[in-house]
Amino acid sequence: MTERCLEIRDLHVSVNTETGHKPILKGVDLTIRPGEVHAIMGPNGSGKSTLAYSIAGHPKYTITSGSVKLDGVELVGLSVDQRAKAGLFLAMQYPVEVSGVSVANFLRTAKTALDGQAPPLRGWASTVNDSLAKMQLDEEFAARSVNEGFSGGEKKRNEIVQLDVLNPKYAVLDETDSGLDIDALRVVSEGINRYTDQGDRGLLLITHYTRILRYVKPDFVHVFVDGRVVEAGGPELAESLEETGYERWLTARP
């Protein structure tokens, strides 16, 4: 019996550009167990988002070697939707607008796909409305086109609404805190904490700033520089980053 966890082993990833393949991730190792909160911090261009998108299966990125296992299921080679069905969720830094598809329809279609059957109509509307209310979004958002005309903060809150409704085994949040004002940051953080408070969910939080870590307490902090984890520690590592920044790892590079 395999241990339940999201296990990233020696992951190498290239981005596909017009001029060829450019290596971005250079051997990432991470293990996220149910109930754990991991934060990945690092400077711009270090490959944090590449890690998130390549795990989720974005076609722009090629996994050249390594493995990503979710509760023993190898994700590498699976289609994007199969990875989600295995239990993975990615909250995006730039959520995409889908014109003419309502939030309610999107959530219902996703829930149906993940569960293999449509959720009972009875109670579904209140499920959606409750999740919207928890993120302080008006009920009318259910009828609006996905992310269309949403403010930056509303898009991020809508990502957490999806996290709440779909309730995946493991969630990767890619800079969900960026672009949020202090009130929105608190609302989003509370949403994330409700998810992790279930106790058996794994969270990988990717961020530039320590600010969100005042609300979402990580069990582990990883410093990410130049496509790999250069240092790992507990919450105290985030605090030292606040003071020193990423300077010492950047200057250590050849």
Add this chain to the structure above:
Amino acid sequence: MATPTTNMSVSHLHPTGSLAIADHRLPSGKEEVWRFTPVMDLIDMFDPNTERGHLAPAVGGQSGITLGRLAVGQGPRGDALLPVDRAAAIAAQVDSADYLLIDQAVAAPIQLDITGHGIDQPTADHLVIEAKPYSSATVVLHYRGHARHIGNVEVIVGESAQLTVVSIQEWDRPAVHLGQHEALIGPGSNYRHITVSLGGDLVRLTNNVSYAGVGGEAQMLGVYFAQAGQHLEHRLFVDHNHPRGVSHVDYRGALQDRNSRSVWVGDVLIRPEAVGIETYEANKNLVLTDGCRVHAVPNLEIETGDIIGAGHSASTGRFDEEQLFYLMSRGISEAEARRLVVHGFFAAILNRISLPDVAETLMNRIDQELAFDKEIQS
């Protein structure tokens, strides 16, 4: 060469209408109005000596309407429609035109089912729809089957009438359908013209409106879905020839597979006397696969600046891979994600049509074709 219209205006975009077939030269494909159309496939359609049959419409929802026939020159036939091309002139000359008269408020949609029975039996029809002042109705023309058909629809919208004309082209392949839909809009009236083009090898509709007096509102909406080898062409002309009219044109189309082609030409002429008018036209195209061709040409001729507003836009975009990734990252399969995006694309128009049956016809058809396409690919 500039072609004179009337009222001292010179439109560069529109040939002068004429009832005489001889006034419309056999198209070569070089003419402005024919340059996107594969005219070599249509030679028989332009021959006035071809013996042509009649596609009798099966009419449902008959209460509150009068059906009749009109000979050439018998009013109101000819009050609105002057043929702008050779095919329309041939149809305008048929001995007997169908005549649908609406002189009250008719709640239920008036359904006209028009079914072709073979491509070796060319047909031509001229349908006159007259909505008397203060009447209201929705007329749905539903074309099916096999045909090489020229069908004119001449619409007279009386003062303060409210009329919706829906034309659904759901022909079997390889049907061909040419035609001119022409509406004359009465003062204070509200006219909606909706085209849904899905079937047939070639559909080419010229959808025009002009105004009978001061005021009146025209809304022209359209959706189309072109697949391998299909040519779906919609040419619109709004002639703002009176003050204070309103026109809104909005067409959306999706294309998939090799040699699918759509043409949208939207012309609006604002004549010097058309002060205080308001117009906007838009066309959006969604290209789902390689091998599609889209022509989208908005034209606006403004001969008076004393108007409320005039604008247009046309765009063609590829299927967005980021949308696909986003939807799939929530567990939605690729086929379902494509279906959602295409439905969403058309929703902006379908929500405005507010005819659930029409929306359902379109979406069911599109679902079938998206699914069929998926089967071929896999």
